[in-house]
Every structure is written in structure tokens, then in C-alpha cells.
Amino acid sequence: MDVSHLLDRLNDAQRQAVTAPVAPTLVLAGAGSGKTRVLTHRVAWLVEVENVSPHAILAVTFTNKAAGEMRGRIEAMLDLPAAPLWVGTFHGIAHRLLRIHWREAGLPQTFQILDSEDQLRVLRRLVKSLELDESRWVPREVQWFINAQKDEGLRPSALKDDGDPTRRQLIALYAAYQETCDRTGVVDFAELLLRVFEMWQQDAQLRAHYRGRFRHVLVDEFQDTNAIQYAWLRALTGSEGTPFVVGDDDQSIYRWRGARVENLARFQRDFPGTQLFRLEQNYRSTGNILAAANGLIRHNSGRLGKNLWTSGERGEPVRLYAAYNERDEAEFVLSRIREWREQGGALRECAILYRSNAQSRVFEEALMSARMPYRVYGGLRFFERAEIKDALAYLRLIFNRADDASFERIVNLPTRGIGQKTLDAVRDYAKSNACTLWEAAGATIAELGPRGGASLHGFLALVEQLDRDSRALPLHEQVDQVIAASGLLAHYRKDKGDRGEVRVENLEELVSAARGFDAEDVEELSPLASFLSHAVLESGEGQAGEWEDGVQMMTLHSAKGLEFPVVFLCGLEDGLFPHQRSVTDVAGLEEERRLCYVGATRAMRQLWLTYAEQRRLHGADSYGAPSRFIREIPEELIEEIRLRIQVSRPVRVAGRRGPIEEAVGGVRLGQRVRHGKFGDGVVLGLEGQGSHARVQVVFERQGTKWLMLAYANLEPL
DNA sequence: CGTGGGCGGATTTTT
DNA sequence: TCCGCCCACG
Numbered sequence: 001m002d003v004s005h006l007l008d009r010l011n012d013a014q015r016q017a018v019t020a021p022v023a024p025t026l027v028l029a030g031a032g033s034g035k036t037r038v039l040t041h042r043v044a045w046l047v048e049v050e051n052v053s054p055h056a057i058l059a060v061t062f063t064n065k066a067a068g069e070m071r072g073r074i075e076a077m078l079d080l081p082a083a084p085l086w087v088g089t090f091h092g093i094a095h096r097l098l099r100i101h102w103r104e105a106g107l108p109q110t111f112q113i114l115d116s117e118d119q120l121r122v123l124r125r126l127v128k129s130l131e132l133d134e135s136r137w138v139p140r141e142v143q144w145f146i147n148a149q150k151d152e153g154l155r156p157s158a159l160k161d162d163g164d165p166t167r168r169q170l171i172a173l174y175a176a177y178q179e180t181c182d183r184t185g186v187v188d189f190a191e192l193l194l195r196v197f198e199m200w201q202q203d204a205q206l207r208a209h210y211r212g213r214f215r216h217v218l219v220d221e222f223q224d225t226n227a228i229q230y231a232w233l234r235a236l237t238g239s240e241g242t243p244f245v246v247g248d249d250d251q252s253i254y255r256w257r258g259a260r261v262e263n264l265a266r267f268q269r270d271f272p273g274t275q276l277f278r279l280e281q282n283y284r285s286t287g288n289i290l291a292a293a294n295g296l297i298r299h300n301s302g303r304l305g306k307n308l309w310t311s312g313e314r315g316e317p318v319r320l321y322a323a324y325n326e327r328d329e330a331e332f333v334l335s336r337i338r339e340w341r342e343q344g345g346a347l348r349e350c351a352i353l354y355r356s357n358a359q360s361r362v363f364e365e366a367l368m369s370a371r372m373p374y375r376v377y378g379g380l381r382f383f384e385r386a387e388i389k390d391a392l393a394y395l396r397l398i399f400n401r402a403d404d405a406s407f408e409r410i411v412n413l414p415t416r417g418i419g420q421k422t423l424d425a426v427r428d429y430a431k432s433n434a435c436t437l438w439e440a441a442g443a444t445i446a447e448l449g450p451r452g453g454a455s456l457h458g459f460l461a462l463v464e465q466l467d468r469d470s471r472a473l474p475l476h477e478q479v480d481q482v483i484a485a486s487g488l489l490a491h492y493r494k495d496k497g498d499r500g501e502v503r504v505e506n507l508e509e510l511v512s513a514a515r516g517f518d519a520e521d522v523e524e525l526s527p528l529a530s531f532l533s534h535a536v537l538e539s540g541e542g543q544a545g546e547w548e549d550g551v552q553m554m555t556l557h558s559a560k561g562l563e564f565p566v567v568f569l570c571g572l573e574d575g576l577f578p579h580q581r582s583v584t585d586v587a588g589l590e591e592e593r594r595l596c597y598v599g600a601t602r603a604m605r606q607l608w609l610t611y612a613e614q615r616r617l618h619g620a621d622s623y624g625a626p627s628r629f630i631r632e633i634p635e636e637l638i639e640e641i642r643l644r645i646q647v648s649r650p651v652r653v654a655g656r657r658g659p660i661e662e663a664v665g666g667v668r669l670g671q672r673v674r675h676g677k678f679g680d681g682v683v684l685g686l687e688g689q690g691s692h693a694r695v696q697v698v699f700e701r702q703g704t705k706w707l708m709l710a711y712a713n714l715e716p717l
Numbered sequence: 718c719g720t721g722g723g724c725g726g727a728t729t730t731t732t
Numbered sequence: 733t734c735c736g737c738c739c740a741c742g
Contacts (some may be wrong), residue, residue, distance in 0.1 A: 063731065091732045115732080189732045224731095357736090378730080415718060537732065544725050557729050579728055595729080618727065619733035712732070 006044055006077075010037070017277040018042050022050060022216075024271035026264065027246040030285030030308045031293075031601035032563065035246050036066075039218055040073040042244055043085070046216055047078055054078075054085040058214040058236075061089055062221050064538045066561070070220070086214070091231050092537055094192040097199075099525050099533075104203055105195045108185040110400040110529070113536040117384065118405045119143055119188045125408065126177055129431060137169065146174045148623055150190035151258040153228045184404040193228050211238050222247030222267070226258035234270065249304045252299050253557060253595045255587065264304060279335040282308045282601075284563050286315025288637050289607045293600040295634040300590045308601075317639040318600075318607045320630060325614045326359075326571075331364035333568050336608060337372070337551060340566055349372060351552040351564040353599050355577040358617075359570065360553055373550035377558050382540035387492055387503040388510055391483050392535055398467045398482070399528055401438040404430075408437065411459055414491035418459060422452035462486065472616065475527045476515035483507050556599045568605035572611040573624030596629045609638075610693070613708065624676060673697060673714040675707070680717065 002421075007015055014034055017027045018041045028034035037330035041057060046052040059074075061067045072089040084672040086093060093111065102109050114122065123139040123146075138630065149159065156175035161168035181187065187195065200207040217237055219225070222245040225233070237243050245267060252261040260266075268274045282290055290308050296304070323329035338348050352363050360376055367374045382388060390413055393406035400406075424450060442461055445453045466485055470478040483489050492503040517531050571577055578592035600607055611626050674680050681699035695709050707714070 089732065095732095113732090116730095192732080252729080358727075363736095412718095417718095419718080472727080539732085555729065576728095582726065591729095616733075 003045075003049055006041055006048065010034075010041065011281055013277060013279050013281065014038050014041070017279070018045050019049075020275050020277070022046075022242050024242050024267070024274040025244045026222075026267055026274050026276070027244075027277045027279060028264075028304055028306055029246050029248055029279040030282060030306050031248065031251060031598070032281035032282040034042065034246075034283060034394045035279065036070065036073070036220070038279065039220055039244075039246055040077060042218065043074050044077045045302050047561070052216055054080075056213060056215045057085045057218070058093070059085070059087045059218045060093060060220065061087075062224055064089055064092070066220060067092065083631070089537075091132050091192050094232075094535060095379075095537060097196050098187070098192065101199060101206065104206060105199045107187065107195070108400070108402070110568035111185045111231060111408075112396050112400055112403055113192070113533055114181070114186045114188040114191070114405060115261055115384070115536050115539070116143070117389070118186075121408065122180060122186075122405050123173075123177060126173065126180060129427065130171075130173075130176065132173075137173065138232065141353070142170060142173050142177075145170045146177060147175060147179070147188070147190050148258065150188075151226045151228050153194060153231055176646055180404070183402070183434065185400055185402045186405060190228070193232055194694060197228060197232050197235055200232075207238075208237065209391050210236060211241065211608050215242070217241065217243045219243065219245040220247075223252040223261050223264055224259045225263050226260060228469060230260065230263045230266070232703070239271075241271070243267075250300070250306065250594055251560065251598050253560065253591060253598060255591050278306055280308055283312075284311045284604050285310065285601060285607075286313055286605060288315050288317055289600060289603050290565045292318045292607065292633045292637045293597050295637070296600065296629060296632050297597045299632050300593055301586075316606060318609065318633065318637050319641055321608065321610045321640050321641045322626070323610055323612045326362045326612045326616060327366070329570060329612045330362045332610060333570065333608070334366050334370055334372070336568070337566070340606075345565065347549045347551045349565040350568070351554070351559065351562075351566070351602065352570060353556050353557060353559050353602065354566045354570050355579060355595075355671075357555060359576075363553060363570075367551060373548060374553055374570060375548075375550045377552070382506070382509070382513075383508055383535040384539050385503075387488070387506055388535075390488055391486075391510055392532060394463075394466065394482050394486050394488070395479065396529060396532055397438075397463055397528075398470070399465075399532065402436040404437045407441075410486075411437075411441075416459060416487075417451065417455040422448060422456060425452075426456070472672075474512050475531060477512040478528065480511045485512070502682055542699055556595045557604050560598050563602055563604055565604045566606040567599070567610070568608045568610060569599045570610045571615075572609050572627035573615065574627055575622070575624045576615070576631070577627055592633075593629060596627075672717040674717055675699065675712060675714055 006018070010018060011034075011406075014037065016023070017038050026109070027035070027038060029038065043057060046057060047054055052611075059070060061070060067088050071085075073086065074085065075081060086096075088096070098105050098107060098111070102111060120139055120143055123142050124134075127137050127139055127142065128437065129136055149156075156171050159171045159174070161171055179195070181191065200210070214236060217233065219233065224247075234241060247264055248263050249264050252259060255261070268276070268674060284294070287310055290310055294307055306601075321329075321332050323332055333352060333672060337347065340350060341347060352360075354360065354363075357378065364374065364376065390410060393403075393409040396403050396406040397410065411423065425444050426437055426440045429435075429444045433440065433443075435443075438460075441456055445457050445460075447453075448456065462485075466482050469485070470481045473481060489504065489507055493501050493505065494500065495503060514531060516529070517534065534586050574583075577596070578589055582588035582592050607629060611624070611630070613623065615622050672680065675697070678697070678699045680698040695707055695712065695714070697712075697714070
């Protein structure tokens with residue numbers, strides 16, 4: 001059989017991994033080393049050479065985007081629809097299994113998925129109803145606690161309070177929350193995985209069935225798996241299984257949300273005879289950029305070990321710019337982008353990466369006033385918009401009357417005279433009778449006053465009628481009907497300004513989305529149910545105009561997996577990056593370093609590092625020392641840019657200079673001074689203290705400048 | 718019932 | 733500084 005089309009575009013290491021015998025396999029794949037290519041080729045190899053039925057293959061990723069990409073590439077390679085092949089996210093696959101095995105999993109057939117926002121609302125409600133102090137039991141923190149437990153595979157009954165009253169209360173909240181979810185037929189994201197895991201654990205027959213079926217499980221980004229995902233994989237494959245996993249310990253940046261890098265090392269222990277492959281040849285970046293990234297990541301301990309190399313050119317040096325403040329930083333980046341464009345480059349080839357979202361504003365302002373198009377990643381996504389979630393809540397309630405979260409959301413939207421008092425009565429009834437809000441509403445109407453009772457009755461009747469009227473309609477007409485007849489559309493039309501307009505447009509867009517929705521044919525699932533799950537699991541891209549040329553802006557986290565010819569790593573100041581809250585322990589600092597490594601390895605041709613000596617943060621000025629990460633990059637690879645003359649101090653000066661207070665004493669407002677380069681001038685401003693003190697000097701020939709006093713070497717005249 | 722002012726808090730994000 | 737949340741008022 002001719003397999004050359006499977007192999008001829010692979011290098012040696014890639015080829016070895018792709019053609020490895022069927023056995024547990026771990027591929028350590030550095031940034032830009034062709035990880036996805038190896039995965040997709042492996043699938044093709046299994047099908048075409050090992051004669052594996054696509055039916056027996058399960059490929060798992062973390063994001064829908066990655067899953068979609070992989071599916072597309074596999075289909076293209078195999079030249080056949082990949083339908084029998086399961087490709088998806090952990091959550092997507094778990095959902096699919098639960099739809100098939102809802103009985104075995106102990107779920108109602110109509111179960112719905114709770115997204116994080118819904119989950120938070122449920123918890124807020126719960127904390128209130130238990131009359132707990134919300135400042136002591138912050139819903140967000142409770143949410144964090146619960147999800148962390150689920151990610152570890154732990155149920156409330158498995159938790160011990162160790163005599164700690166705080167923990168005891170959290171466990172109680174977890175238990176109460178779970179009861180609420182079970183009663184109302186909703187599952188949160190973590191629950192999807194946990195349910196399937198438990199189902200496999202308890203049902204030997206089912207487990208055997210899936211072990212027999214999915215003989216070939218492939219996992220991407222394995223360093224991002226958490227405890228339950230790992231347990232899930234082991235339950236599915238058993239000790240005899242032959243999973244093929246790909247990952248990079250150096251790119252593990254999600255420890256804070258439960259990811260366990262150790263899973264990479266653990267894999268080798270848990271699957272004896274694991275074949276290990278390393279992909280170290282990088283096809284993305286220039287030699288200098290790679291050397292810088294390697295130099296940086298070398299400072300981490302406990303790595304599995306890997307050194308990226310390239311056969312390409314060394315390229316330009318990595319460049320460093322010490323900005324005076326955050327606006328100067330933005331201006332600098334802007335002018336470099338202009339240069340790139342003047343040389344024929346496209347804006348979309350430039351990416352501005354930062355540690356935290358708050359940093360984007362200054363760049364946006366600068367880009368906007370320069371009329372340079374840009375795109376910020378990571379805003380609110382389509383299915384997360386309030387008006388969309390309102391419409392979905394109607395649909396969900398129509399589908400499942402027990403969905404309390406949806407009930408709460410829309411019972412009085414648009415306002416229909418169902419106030420706090422009415423709702424309290426309903427909630428009380430539901431609580432004491434352990435029933436759903438829907439049932440409680442029906443039961444309490446009689447006890448309520450005529451006004452509240454009538455309103456509530458009106459709401460119940462509305463939902464029933466929507467259900468009756470739209471049940472037989474095709475999905476998009478059903479959606480259309482519901483947003484119109486519920487009064488939602490009219491409600492948002494009344495919103496003043498263009499905000500209302502946008503919302504109406506979004507609702508109309510929802511109808512289009514429903515029209516274009518291609519229901520996966522999962523057994524026993526109606527198009528509506530399928531659409532609702534899709535909306536939660538794939539909340540959709542945030543912004544339009546993806547194809548317009550524009551500067552790309554995003555956090556370092558969201559840059560993972562992407563590449564750009566020109567990359568600006570901004571805000572490299574201790575305290576900001578590495579972030580203040582991560583430097584208290586070694587593990588946190590190492591994760592920050594990996595984040596920096598991820599950022600650097602996004603760059604193909606040019607890598608720019610910038611930091612600001614002064615930064616306005618949370619309304620106050622802060623002064624951060626240059627990030628330690630800058631110092632960790634081999635000096636000879638970096639070229640420091642100085643546009644202004646000596647405003648910045650050289651980063652590589654080890655410590656700070658001697659007692660600066662003396663210098664402060666030597667300068668007063670109005671004093672005439674002499675500067676080595678700027679000549680004579682007058683001090684007009686003094687700001688800051690100690691090593692951060694700055695002076696504003698009006699020079700006779702060079703105009704007004706702010707200088708760091710400690711390094712300006714001013715000579716009093 | 719909806720809005721506006723006061724208050725506190727302010728990594729990172731996917732599903 | 734800015735945003736989101738809560739409560740009080742119209």
C-alpha cells in the first residue's frame with residue numbers, strides 16, 4: 001500500500017510518532033513543532049495502515065476551535081466524512097454520552113447544561129435562601145470551591161471538614177447545590193465529566209462496551225488535563241488501552257484552574273511500556289527567538305526536558321524597549337506596527353500580548369486615535385449575551401419546566417408584575433415542599449393576592465402556550481415565535497439608544513443561528529434540545545470582522561496555539577508579569593515563566609519586549625522593576641532600543657544605585673541644572689519618592705522632559 | 718420597577 | 733481609574 005501521502009511531509013521525529021506501533025504513546029511536542037499535524041496523521045495512519053475502523057477512534061481536545069480544526073484536517077486527509085469518528089472536547093463528548101445514557105447516569109432525559117454564569121446565579125440564590133451572609137460566603141468563591149472538588153472527582157460525601165467550620169459550611173453548600181441541580185435537571189460543566197466517569201466506574205458492562213469500542217483514544221494538549229479528565233481517560237482505556245497523547249509541559253499555563261502537568265509524567269507510570277517521542281524541531285520562529293525562549297524556560301525546574309531548534313535563519317535580535325510609561329509603551333508599539341505596514345506587512349500579522357485584560361485599554365486608545373484597525377480577543381461571546389440568554393431561558397423552560405435557573409431568569413422579563421413578594425412565596429413553597437419553582441408557582445397561585453396570582457398565572461399560561469404553539473414548528477420558527485410572543489423582542493426594542501438596537505439584532509441573529517443549526521443526530525434528542533446544548537457548550541466567537549485586517553490584541557493565555565510574524569510582549573514588569581499574586585510560591589512563578597515562554601514562542605519573525613518604568617494602575621501610579629524574565633533571557637540575544645536619550649535605565653544594571661535620597665535633596669523646584677546630553681535647564685516638577693523620584697526639566701534647547709532622577713545625573717548649577 | 722449613586726474590588730479562561 | 737453590584741429613591 002502506498003502510504004507516502006501520509007509521511008512525505010513529516011520530519012523524522014514526526015514520522016516515528018505517527019508510525020509508532022499501537023501502544024500507549026506520549027509525544028512531547030514543543031511549540032511550533034507540528035503537534036496537530038502528528039495527531040491528525042496518526043489518525044489517518046491508524047485508519048489506512050492499521051486498518052482501524054474510524055468508529056473505534058476518539059480524539060479529544062480542550063476547545064471547540066481545536067476540535068473543529070482537527071476534524072477538518074482529518075476529513076481532508078482521509079478524504080471521507082469523519083462522522084463515525086468521534087472528535088470533540090472532553091465536555092462535548094461527555095455530553096454526547098450522557099444524552100445516550102441519561103438513564104444509566106441517573107439524569108432526566110430533558111437535562112440541561114448550566115454555564116458558569118447560570119451556576120453562579122443558582123449559588124447566589126442558594127446562599128440567600130439559606131440566609132447566609134453573602135460577604136462571608138461569597139458565591140463566586142463557593143462556585144470555585146465546588147468546581148474544584150468536582151474537578152478532583154469528589155462528591156460532598158467524600159469530603160471531610162477536618163473540624164474546620166468554614167470547610168464544613170462549604171461542603172454543606174456543595175451538597176445543597178448538588179441537590180438543587182439534581183432536582184431541577186441541570187448539570188454544570190464539571191458535572192458532565194464527573195457523571196460519565198462515575199457511570200463508567202459503576203457500570204461494568206457499559207465500561208466494557210466503550211473500552212471495546214474506543215480502542216484508540218487520542219488526546220491533544222495533554223498538559224492541560226485535570227484530575228477528573230485524567231481519571232476519565234484511565235477509566236475509558238483501562239490498563240490494557242493504548243492512548244496516544246500529545247502535550248508540552250513547558251506550555252502548561254492552566255494550573256490555576258486545575259490542570260495537572262504531572263499527568264504527563266504520570267502517564268508513563270500508569271501505562272507501562274509507554275513509547276516516548278520528542279518533537280523538538282520548530283518550524284515557526286527564527287533562531288534568536290527560539291534561543292531566547294529556551295534561555296528563559298531553562299530557569300524552570302522539573303521539566304521533562306526538551307530543547308527547540310530550527311534549521312532556519314537566526315533572524316533579527318529580540319528587542320527590548322523601556323518605556324517611560326504605559327502610553328509611551330503603546331506609542332512605541334504603534335510606531336513599530338506602522339513600520340511593519342510600510343514594509344508591506346499586514347496589520348493582522350502583528351499581535352500585542354499582555355498579562356491582564358486591563359492593559360488592553362491604553363493600546364486600544366492609541367490604535368483608535370491612530371485610526372488603525374484592531375481586534376481584541378476575549379470579549380463577551382454570542383451565546384453569553386444577556387438577551388440571548390433570556391431567549392434561551394424561555395426555550396429551556398419550554399423544554400424542561402423543572403429548570404429553576406431559567407424560571408428565575410425570565411419569570412418577570414419582560415416585567416409582568418411579578419415582584420419580590422410573589423417570588424418569595426413561590427420560593428418558600430418550593431423549598432418546604434422540595435419541588436421545582438414551576439410546580440410551586442402552580443400551587444401558590446391560590447394563596448397569593450389577586451394581582452400577584454393573576455400575573456403568575458399569566459406567566460405559566462404563557463409558557464404553556466408557547467410550548468403548544470411552537471412545538472410542531474421547525475427550530476428557527478420556534479425560536480422566532482418564542483422571542484416574539486414572549487414579549488422579549490418588544491422589551492428590547494424599547495431600550496433606548498443603539499444598545500436596544502444591537503440587542504434586537506442579536507435576537508434576530510439567534511433566529512438565523514437556529515435556521516443554520518445542523519443538529520447532530522444524537523439518539524433521542526430533539527432539535528431544540530440539541531440546539532440548547534450547543535449554545536451552552538459552544539458559546540460562539542465573540543466578535544465579527546475576523547477577516548478584516550487589524551492588529552490582534554489578546555492576553556497571553558488566549559494566544560496559546562496561535563502564531564504571528566510580529567509579537568509584542570508588553571508590560572514586562574515585576575508585579576504585573578510575573579503577576580504579584582503568582583510570585584509567592586515557586587510553582588506560581590514557574591507557571592508565569594511558562595506563560596512568558598508561550599508568549600515568546602508565538603513570534604515567527606520579530607519579538608519585541610516592552611516594559612514601562614511608570615504605570616497607572618487602578619488609578620494610582622506604580623513603578624515596577626523590569627521583569628525578571630527579561631534578565632533570564634541570554635543577554636546577547638537582546639538588543640535594547642533607546643528612542644529617548646537615557647530616559648530609561650539599563651535593565652542589566654544588577655541592583656539599584658546608591659542612596660537616592662541624597663540626589664532628591666540636591667534638586668529643588670526652580671533650580672537650574674545641567675544634563676550630560678540635554679544641556680542646561682530648569683526643574684519645574686518633582687514627583688515620586690526614593691528610587692522612583694522623577695524630575696520635570698525644561699531644557700533650553702531640548703524642551704520639556706521627565707527624567708528618572710536617580711539616573712539623570714543632573715548637575716546643580 | 719427601573720435607575721443612579723455609592724461602595725469595594727481589581728490575574729489568567731474554557732467548557 | 734473603572735467596573736459591577738447593591739440599595740434607595742422616584
